[in-house]
Amino acid sequence: MVSSPHEAMHRIFQEHPDLFSRVSEVLGVDFGPPTSVTVLPTDRPTDLTEARPLERRVDTLLRLETEDDEPLLLAVEAQGKKDPDKPASWAYYASYLLTKYRLQPILLVVCQDRATAEWAARPVHFGPRQWPLLTLRPLVAGPHNMPVITDPAEARKDLALATLSAITHGRDPDIGAILKAVTTALQDAPDAVKNPIIEFISQGLGELPAAALWRKLVAVDLSFYKSPLFEEVRDEGRAQRAAEDVLAVLAERGIDVPEDARERISGCGDPEVLRRWLRRAVTAPAAEDIFVVD
Template sequence: MLAVEVQGERKPGKEMSWPYYVSYLQSKYRLPVLLLVVCQDRRTAKWASGPFDCGTRGWITQRTHPMVVGPDNLPVITDARTAANNLAMAAFSALTHARSARINDILDAMGRALQATDGKAVDYFYEFLEINLRGTPAGEKWRDIMSFVSYFPGRGTVRETAYLEGEAKGEAKGVLRVLEVRGIPVTEDLRERITTCTDLTLVSAWLDRAGTVERAEDLFADRAAQTSGER
């Protein structure tokens, strides 16, 4: 089992909490545990390497010796193909070199790599970097890179699909609200038709028509504008 902790600087108390993490995970899951500490500078990496001993009177009861990666032993990955072939290594490269002048190039490569990737990996690595870079200039850059407008239009990725479906639901509520304010009745069948449509373009067109139609059925008059996204 791999336990990962990102350490931006030396923090008192880690020599006590890290042994606890390792012991707790090993006891709970009955598996060997490797503690990986990701550092952003040489001084922190040297400290995090330990070892951290627990004992007294010259007797060591427990010794914790983390595996440490930092700018000195992890490469700068600025090639999207290389990043795509090893997303985990690319993510760690971004974390360890977050203060480097090349961080924008690293994050750009990671973004392009995730653009070509689908499934749970996209969500995991997006959130992994967002959480661990939060509150830093690199974190702001990462959020910009992973915006849907810039990187995911028409790619059909899991994140894009979820985003577009969420937007379609919001537009559908707007359609119903406009019809309600105008006093136009909506049958249960039509309400279901509107709220279950996942085609954002189509629902947006309905929202535009909602302000002028005389009947709810007239929303669907232009059949050519409807697509397979309507359910």
């Protein structure tokens, strides 16, 4: 199953394709800003399926036009862990794309942990050791080489790069300062700029502990922001307060609350259900009675 972090790490290049030129600059490779970008293909996106029952799909595929160089194909892969089968798949992507589009392909792999990033960056040789036939050398962006952006002014200059920085550094000890820099930079940004970035970071952090911090920063620093994430944060706040009210009423009445009942109340995220339990908590003879279905 494809995870939200996986999606965010490659789809940001569809929304901000000029980000590749900034990432490549950080990596010490000169790819100028594109003059035009096309997401390929349009009928079955990034489908590299063979005639045999074997399906291969690159995560994001872009055709980049530049002023000085010939067009190139940028394949972006999000990689969450080491996979010994991946280098062969990546080599297949490159040869397939070269054959199909007659354009030079380049592969960018985006990772969230250093060990995976360093593994992905190693050149892989195909063929006998006496005479290797092919060498795979992807560009790799990850916590080992993406900038740590903690200055709001720096984040404001390049919000797309700051977003990628936040996603790739999701496990970094400085993630709080990184996320704070982004919310500070976004405070004066128009909704058309602000909304997608907040959603990308929310998806990119997935279930990492930093995701909870991001949601709090969005609620506090961007309190007027309206989005699915904002609504989710608001509903979670309501649910937490309602759960606390249920437990407080039971405690005031001297009703013992077993641990499993306490966990069920505290873990409920539905404010409507909690309101029903709160009404029952006023008269229920036992904590378990608030859960009885009418």
